[in-house]
Amino acid sequence: MNTQRAVEISVSPVMANVIYEGERVYIQHVNEENNMARIYPLDHPQYEQNVPVHMLIEHE
Structure with a gap:
């Protein structure tokens, strides 16, 4: 996923189907400076983590 799309998903009121390492995740925030x-x-939800944006996959 690119950083701009990750930002769009993070601010959207609509829940997107985003996968990280085979698991559905919620994007809380995107740091555009370091692409995380x-x-x-x-x-x-207690297992928050910072990951590279390019590791996220959006399924439609």
Whole structure:
């Protein structure tokens, strides 16, 4: 995924189907300067982590 799309998803009120390492995740915030996203798995919101935006996959 590119950084601009990750930003769009993070500010959208519509939930997007985003995958990180085979698990559905929620994008909380995107740092455009270093192309990192703050995410958490939908099933485990306590496991927040920063990951490279290019590792995120959007499924339609």
